[in-house]
Amino acid sequence: MADNVRRSVVLRRRPGGEPRHDDFELVDDEVPTPQPGQVVTRTIWLSIDPYMRGRLWDRKSYAPPVQIGEPMTGETVGEVVASADPAFQPGDVVAGARGWQSHCVSRGTALTKLTRGDAPLSAYLGVLxxxxxxxxxxxxxxxxxKAGETVVVSAASGAVGSVAGQLAKRAGARVVGIAGGPDKCLWVQETLRFDDCVDHRVPHLREALADACPNGVDVYFENVGGAVQEAAFSLLNPFARVVMCGMVAQYNESEPPPGPNLGFVVGKRIRIEGMIVSDKPERFAEWRALASPWVSEGSLHYRETVIEGLENAPGALQLLLRGGNFGKMLVRVGPDHA
Structure with missing residues (x-):
């Protein structure tokens, strides 16, 4: 591909269920010239995340949907190739540009400059x-x-769940993961050092989770929904806290399935709270400062699934929504010339 050509994956039609490759289209145009305050980056890494399925529905949410003919949205790490913002120079590596594109144009104020060598660049789309x-x-x-409590984390081998459980372990809690398949469960226990991990594919999930949580559940970090949520909710203790982060099991459904009866929330005085990480943007810098030394010393563990080529981003999203990733899902869009 010529240096002056930008490749983009745009939304061709809205999927009715699971996204398909032909719901998207690969288009080429010229690499844009930055206007004052703008920066053009060449994408090295593209993040693929479950929330992207929600952007494909034409419905009101906390963020606007992707429109037909628009590039699909997604966080990237890339190299600056042109800048009309004095804070950035060609060759700088940055996070924050958005789009399933080989080249992104962004406001400089939306970008974070990264220092090479502190961590692998891909980590800034995942663990960092x-x-x-x-x-x-x-x-x-x-x-x-808190120390001595039982914490359950669904999608425990994923990019969010793996970190959530490790943080709970650092707090002194007993941590039980839920993951799909023996390989993921083994990694959760042996590498992440969770106290137990339950395979959500077992025939009697609720009973298996109850055996792993003999003292009930004090904190549940929800990433999945569906039958996994039903099993975890049945074990919640009085004054439990539920972090409603994601519901990937139902993202492809045009209508959400019936949920559990939440009448027990009052009697047990349970706190159930949804969260969107962008509500508290100060947490990003705070987390990077806290976690970067842990990543450098190897005490904060993570996994990545890497798909090669921007044209394969739709397949990567489809695989993610099926639970086919192990850890953070990434697409390598271009080379890192460092």
């Missing part, structure tokens, strides 16, 4: 990026795990 910050904010502001 939005997923890690989501786990940190959810536990700090809502979950508030």
């Amino acid at each position: 990026g939005m997923p890690g910050t989501t786990a940190y904010s959810g536990m700090k502001d809502i979950g508030q795990p």
Whole structure:
């Protein structure tokens, strides 16, 4: 591809259920010239996240949907190739540009300059990026795990759940993960050092989770919904806290399935609170400062699933929504010339 060509993945039609490759279209145009205050970056890494499914519905939410013909949205790490903002120079590496594109044009004020060598660049879209910050904010502001409590984390091998559980362990809690398949459960226990991990594919999930949580559940970090949520909710203790982060099991449904009867919330005085990480933007810098030394010393563990090529971003999203990722889902869009 020529240096002056920008490749974008745009929304061709709205998927009715699971996204398909032909719901998107690959289009080429010229790399834009930055206007005053703008920066053009060449994408190295593209983040693929569950929230993206919500952007494909034409419905009101906390963020506007992607429109037909528009590039799909997504966080990136890239190299500055042109700048009309004096704070950025060609060759700088930044996070914050958005779009399923080989080149993104952004306001300089929306970008964060990264220092090479502090961590792998991909980490700034995962453990040191939005997923890690989501786990940190959810536990700090809502979950508030304490020593001796039982914390359950769904999607425990994922980019958010893996960090959430490790933070609960650092707080002295007993942590039980829920993940899909023996390989993920083994990694959660052996590498992340969770106290137990339940495979959500077992025939009797509620009973298996109850066996793993003999003292009930004090904090539940929700990433999945569906049958997993039903099993965890049945074990909540009085004064439990529930961090409602995601419901990936139902993102492809045009109508949400019937939920559990929440009458017990009053009797048990349970706190259930939804969260969007961008509500507290100060948490991003706070988390990076706290977690970067842990990543450098190897005490904060993470996994990545890497798909090669921007043209394969739709397939990466489809795989993510099926639970086919192990850890953070990323697309490598371009080379890192460092």
